[in-house]
Structure formats: C-alpha cells, structure tokens
Amino acid sequence: MFSINCKEQSFIVYFIFLIYYSISFAHAENTVLSLENIETTIHAGDEDSVNEKLPLFIASTDSLSESDYTQISAKTSLLLRETKQLTATQNMAKWLVSDEAKVMKPAVRYRWMMILSYDLMFFTEFSIIKDMIEQELDALETWSPVTTDSKVTQANLYHIYGQLLVRQKYIAEALPYFYQAEKWFRGIDENHPSIFVINIILGEAYLHARNYKKAEQYAYKALDTIPEGRVDAISYLNAILASALEQQQRPQDAMEVISNYLANPVDPRRDYFLYFSLVHIDVLRDLGEFYAAFMLAQDTYTLAQEVGNKDYLKDATRHLGFLQAHFGNMIKAEVLLKEAIDSPSGIRQGNPVNAYLDYVEVLEKLGKYQAALDYYRFYHKAYVEEHERINQITIAQLELYQENQRLEQQQSLSAAKLALAKATENRTQLKNQVLMWSALVLFLMVTLILIMFLQLRRKNHQLHEMAVSDQLTKLGNRHGLLQALNDPSYTLLIIADMDNLKHYNDHYGHQKGDEFIKSYATKMKSVLANQRAELFRIGGDEFAILIEDSVSIDTIKQWMQRAVQQTKNEGFSEIGVSYGIATRSEVSTDYDWISLADQRMYEMKNQTKLTLKIELG
Numbered sequence: 050m051f052s053i054n055c056k057e058q059s060f061i062v063y064f065i066f067l068i069y070y071s072i073s074f075a076h077a078e079n080t081v082l083s084l085e086n087i088e089t090t091i092h093a094g095d096e097d098s099v100n101e102k103l104p105l106f107i108a109s110t111d112s113l114s115e116s117d118y119t120q121i122s123a124k125t126s127l128l129l130r131e132t133k134q135l136t137a138t139q140n141m142a143k144w145l146v147s148d149e150a151k152v153m154k155p156a157v158r159y160r161w162m163m164i165l166s167y168d169l170m171f172f173t174e175f176s177i178i179k180d181m182i183e184q185e186l187d188a189l190e191t192w193s194p195v196t197t198d199s200k201v202t203q204a205n206l207y208h209i210y211g212q213l214l215v216r217q218k219y220i221a222e223a224l225p226y227f228y229q230a231e232k233w234f235r236g237i238d239e240n241h242p243s244i245f246v247i248n249i250i251l252g253e254a255y256l257h258a259r260n261y262k263k264a265e266q267y268a269y270k271a272l273d274t275i276p277e278g279r280v281d282a283i284s285y286l287n288a289i290l291a292s293a294l295e296q297q298q299r300p301q302d303a304m305e306v307i308s309n310y311l312a313n314p315v316d317p318r319r320d321y322f323l324y325f326s327l328v329h330i331d332v333l334r335d336l337g338e339f340y341a342a343f344m345l346a347q348d349t350y351t352l353a354q355e356v357g358n359k360d361y362l363k364d365a366t367r368h369l370g371f372l373q374a375h376f377g378n379m380i381k382a383e384v385l386l387k388e389a390i391d392s393p394s395g396i397r398q399g400n401p402v403n404a405y406l407d408y409v410e411v412l413e414k415l416g417k418y419q420a421a422l423d424y425y426r427f428y429h430k431a432y433v434e435e436h437e438r439i440n441q442i443t444i445a446q447l448e449l450y451q452e453n454q455r456l457e458q459q460q461s462l463s464a465a466k467l468a469l470a471k472a473t474e475n476r477t478q479l480k481n482q483v484l485m486w487s488a489l490v491l492f493l494m495v496t497l498i499l500i501m502f503l504q505l506r507r508k509n510h511q512l513h514e515m516a517v518s519d520q521l522t523k524l525g526n527r528h529g530l531l532q533a534l535n536d537p538s539y540t541l542l543i544i545a546d547m548d549n550l551k552h553y554n555d556h557y558g559h560q561k562g563d564e565f566i567k568s569y570a571t572k573m574k575s576v577l578a579n580q581r582a583e584l585f586r587i588g589g590d591e592f593a594i595l596i597e598d599s600v601s602i603d604t605i606k607q608w609m610q611r612a613v614q615q616t617k618n619e620g621f622s623e624i625g626v627s628y629g630i631a632t633r634s635e636v637s638t639d640y641d642w643i644s645l646a647d648q649r650m651y652e653m654k655n656q657t658k659l660t661l662k663i664e665l666g
Contacts, residue, residue, distance in 0.1 A: 083109060084124060091132050099137050104144045107161055111153045115198055118157050122164045135172045141165055142177050146184045155192055156199040159185075163202050166209050173358045173395050179213045182206055197237055204233035208243065212250050216360075216395075220258040227251055242276035249282060252289045256296070264293035284310065285321035288328040295328070298531055299640070300335040307332060323352050323361050330368045343372040359395035363404065366392065371407045374414070382411045390424075402431045418498045519586040521563055522570040527587040533595055534639040539583075541596040541632055543605065544646040545573075546654060548625035550590040565621050566590060572615040576608045593646075605630060627654035 083106050090098045106125075110118040129138050142165050144150055150158055162181060169178045182189075189207065194200045211226030227247050234241040252267035268290035275283070287310040294303040307329050317325070326349040333342035346369040353365035370385030386408040390400050405428030412421035517529035525533065533539065547569055554562035566586070573592065574584050581597035609626055616624050629649025636642045 100140050103137055103141050111157050122161055126164045126168050129168050130171050138168050142181045146181055159202050163205050175395050182210045200237050204230045215254045218257045220254050223254055245271055245274050245276050249286050256293055261293045261296040280315035281318045283315050284317035284325040288325040292328045295332050300332050303332045320356050320358055323356050327364050339375050346372050359393055363389050363392055367404045374411045379415055422501045522567055522586045525585040530585040530587055530593050538597045539595040542642055542646045543594040543628055543630050544650045545592045545626050545628040546650055547590040549623040552623050568619045569616045573612040576612045
C-alpha cells in the first residue's frame with residue numbers, strides 16, 4: 050500500500066488535465082487541417098472527392114469541444130456558401146440523418162443540422178431541410194441539452210421547421226413549433242434575439258392564414274423588439290406589416306409603411322428585400338399607380354432572377370405579366386404569365402392563386418376561351434387547396450358545384466366530338482352540303498364557347514358572393530360591410546360583440562359555439578326584419594348593423610334585449626351582448642366610423658364588467 054499527499058495529488062490532476070488539453074488541442078488542429086484540405090479539393094474542382102471527404106470531416110468533429118466544433122461548423126458553412134457547393138450541402142444533409150451519423154453526440158450532429166439548414170436556405174433548397182428535420186422531430190422533442198449553445202440549437206431547429214410549414218401554408222401545424230421554440234428561447238434568455246425572428250414568422254403565418262389583424266399585431270410586436278445589429282430582417286418585417294395593412298383594405302397605410310422604410314433603408318439581405326419589393330408592387334396596384342408598379346416590377350423581376358428563389362421569381366414574373374397586360378402588351382403578358390405558372394416551385398406548393406386569375410384575364414382578351422376555362426379550373430382547385438391548408442371551412446358546396454360543372458362540360462364536349470365524328474364519316478355522301486355542315490359545326494363551337502364563357506362569368510359571380518358572405522351565418526362578412534359603407538343612405542352603425550362564446554366552446558365544443566353564433570344571428574336578423582337595416586358578421590363573435598333611418602337609443606336597446614332574450618329561449622342562457630353606436634356625421638372616414646362604434650362597444654363591455662364586479666363584490 051502507498052499513500053499520496055495533497056500536493057502530489059494536485060500535481061497528478063494537473064498533469065492529467067494537461068495531457069487531455071494537449072490531445073484536444075492536437076485534434077482540433079488536425080480538424081482545421083482537414084478543413085483546409087477540403088477547401089483545396091473544392092478549388093481543384095474534384096466534386097466526388099469533396100462529397101467523400103465531407104461526411105468523414107463532420108464525423109471527426111464529434112470529439113471536439115463545443116467551442117471548437119461550433120467554430121469549425123461556422124467556417125465550413127462560410128466555405129460552402131462562398132464556393133457555391135450546392136450538391137455537397139445536399140449530400141451532407143442526407144448523411145446527417147443516416148445510421149452512420151446517428152452514432153455522433155446529439156449536440157454535435159444537431160449543430161451541423163442547424164448550420165446546414167441555413168446553408169440550404171441560402172441555396173433555396175427548402176424541401177431538403179424539411180425532410181431532414183422532419184426525421185428528427187421526435188428525438189429533438191425528448192432531447193435534454195445541457196449547454197446554452199445546445200439549447201439554442203434545439204430551439205432553432207423547431208423554429209426553422211415551423212417556418213418551412215408556414216411557407217407551405219400549413220399554419221395550424223406550424224404554430225406549436227413556434228410556441229415551443231419561443232418557450233425554449235425564453236428559458237435561455239427572456240429577451241433572446243431569436244424571439245424577434247419568431248414574432249416576424251408568426252406575423253407571416255397569420256398573414257397566410259388571412260388573420261390580417263393578428264399579422265399586423267405580431268409585425269408591430271417584432272418592430273418593438275428589434276435586437277441590436279439585426280438590420281437584415283427589417284425590410285422583410287416591413288413587408289409583412291404592409292401586406293397585412295393592404296389586405297385590411299388600408300393601402301394608404303401600407304404605402305406609408307413602405308415609404309417610411311424606403312426613406313431610411315438599412316442594408317437588407319437581397320432575398321428579404323425582394324419580398325419587400327413584391328409587396329410594394331401589390332400596394333401600388335391597389336392604389337392604381339400602375340406605371341410606378343410596372344417600373345418596379347421590371348427591376349424586381351431582374352432581382353428575382355439573380356437571387357434564384359423559385360417562389361419569389363414566380364411572383365415577380367406574375368406581376369410583370371399582369372402589368373404588361375394592363376399596358377396592352379398582351380403577347381408579352383401571355384408569355385410571362387404562362388412562365389410564372391409553369392415554372393417550378395420552391396418550398397411553396399403550386400402556384401399563387403392569383404396567378405391563374407391574371408392568366409385567365411389575358412386569355413379572355415386574346416379570345417382563347419377554352420384555355421381560359423381550363424386555367425379557371427386550375428384557379429378553382431388551387432383556391433380550394435389553399436383554404437384547406439390554412440384550416441378554413443371546407444367549401445363542400447363549391448366543390449360539388451365544380452364537379453357538376455365539369456360533368457356538364459364533358460357531356461357538351463363529348464356531344465360536339467360525336468357530331469364532328471359523324472360529319473367525318475358521312476363526308477363523301479354530303480359533298481353538296483359541305484357549306485351547310487361547316488356552318489352548323491361552327492355554330493355549335495361558337496355556342497359551346499359562349500356557354501363556357503357564361504359559366505366562367507357565373508363562377509366569378511359566385512366567388513364574389515363567397516368573398517362578401519360569412520359561411521356560418523350566411524350574413525355579409527367584413528368585406529361585405531366595407532362595400533355596404535359606400536351606400537350614403539346608411540347613417541347609423543352599430544358594432545355588437547357577443548359575450549361568453551368561449552364558455553360554450555370550452556364546455557361543449559366548437560360545434561356548440563357555432564350553434565350559439567347562428568342562433569343569435571337568426572334572432573337578430575328576425576328583430577331587424579321590418580327595419581331599413583342590414584346585419585353583418587365581421588368576426589368570431591362580432592356583428593355590425595347598418596341602419597338607414599334615425600333610430601333612438603331606447604329602440605336599439607329594445608332590439609338588442611329582444612334578440613338576447615330570444616337566444617336565451619333557444620337554450621343559450623349565458624349570452625350577453627355589448628354594443629357601440631356611431632353616426633356617419635360624427636366622423637370623416639369609414640375607417641373612423643367603424644373605429645368609433647368599436648370603441649363605444651368596448652366602453653360598454655368594460656362598464657358591464659365593472660358593474661358586475663361591484664355587484665359581486
């Protein structure tokens with residue numbers, strides 16, 4: 050037996066640490082040399098050798114310290130981007146989900162996965178990122194990283210995956226990943242810079258989901274929390290805000306956001322500024338400033354070609370095609386719009402819905418009615434698919450109508466083909482009647498085209514009705530209200546908000562909540578049946594009433610109480626309604642009119658809550 054005193058023990062520990070540090074340092078040096086070797090191979094143009102060495106190189110970083118493999122992965126990313134190694138980056142992404150790669154430490158492998166995700170975004174290869182992360186979602190959720198950098202990696206991969214779902218317009222599926230990523234980031238730092246990015250993407254998510262008010266709120270939230278030095282996303286953020294305002298029929302406000310940014314622009318990433326320019330064109334078109342939109346569209350089209358983002362290039366080509374048509378250049382317009390529709394997509398599935406409508410309009414003007422009808426069908430299909438992806442109510446009746454129309458058109462076309470076939474068979478016997486038969490066939494074709502054209506017009510009308518109608522209550526929606534405000538005979542506006550919808554949704558399910566809304570809408574419509582008034586559903590539990598005649602406050606109060614009591618009689622005893630009244634003469638604009646009534650409704654709601662609190666107290 051032998052003993053070691055404290056001084057000798059300390060020396061041994063120090064000696065072991067020195068050996069370990071020397072080995073680690075030597076290994077890190079070897080890894081740096083390997084990276085330099087790969088760089089030499091890349092510059093030599095030996096693609097096969099690069100693809101062979103990179104997986105071995107990544108595997109070798111598994112034994113490095115966190116600071117070393119973090120630094121090495123960042124240098125590798127910069128090298129891949131600068132030398133445009135798309136194929137090598139794609140192959141590395143596939144290797145990282147292989148059984149061979151899964152023997153690496155999770156912290157190291159996921160760090161490489163995160164870095165490569167950003168590299169693939171740089172190359173606009175979104176689908177590969179999604180496939181790679183998708184295979185690791187269950188493992189990522191159960192992973193318990195220890196260090197701060199590893200926790201950031203875990204949160205970033207969830208954030209990236211949610212962003213990819215948003216770009217495919219799977220909004221409901223994306224939100225849980227954002228919320229979890231935000232939770233992880235806040236666990237690291239309550240004001241973590243990545244929370245700013247999440248707010249931006251949530252704004253974009255609600256923009257795609259057509260919840261433009263929430264999109265506006267998240268955009269402003271992001272603007273209030275811009276991290277120091279994070280200027281690259283500002284153009285993208287302003288584009289989301291401008292788009293949200295434009296979709297709320299506020300193009301002047303949207304243009305103000307755009308002008309404020311352009312008055313003091315920061316150095317943007319080109320792909321972000323490209324998105325900003327596309328929104329700018331949308332707003333100019335809404336404002337009727339078509340020449341300015343045309344000039345911007347030409348520059349944006351060139352930028353989109355340089356950036357290489359397939360989805361943005363589609364949008365830029367579509368805008369330029371539409372504006373060529375506006376200025377009468379129909380042939381150029383047809384070529385550009387066809388190019389926009391036929392060109393491949395990036396992460397987005399299919400074409401923007403409006404691309405088909407722009408193309409249909411050009412085909413109509415060129416007299417190509419059959420092609421116009423065919424592309425209108427594509428529009429209809431894309432319209433339905435997009436609404437399903439953002440989890441809106443399925444338009445079953447519209448799909449049934451579309452199928453009936455398709456069958457009718459097939460029958461008409463079959464009849465025409467049969468008539469032409471019979472005419473061909475009897476051609477030798479009907480030489481003397483060629484002119485008559487030719488005229489008859491021509492008449493049939495013209496009639497068929499006319500029928501198709503009328504069907505196209507009828508479908509346009511139906512879609513317009515859908516755009517201004519609420520599917521649940523069959524009342525006018527917010528868009529319908531905005532149109533009705535143009536009628537000067539309406540002098541009084543009421544904004545009403547139902548109470549306790551959440552109670553029925555939480556306790557009995559959303560179907561009961563829908564019945565609650567429909568019951569109130571029916572009773573309110575019955576109360577107004579003999580009045581010169583029009584009822585709209587403009588939100589989840591929010592209604593608007595436009596009235597032509599001067600009506601007393603007591604009369605309005607009686608209407609509201611009667612509708613509430615009748616709804617209670619239907620079994621909805623928890624109902625309550627707060628409302629605000631405003632006259633057109635009090636304000637100068639429709640927007641102010643709605644805001645004033647809305648403000649008074651909230652004042653009434655707050656007063657009701659205060660009264661209830663006093664009574665309970």
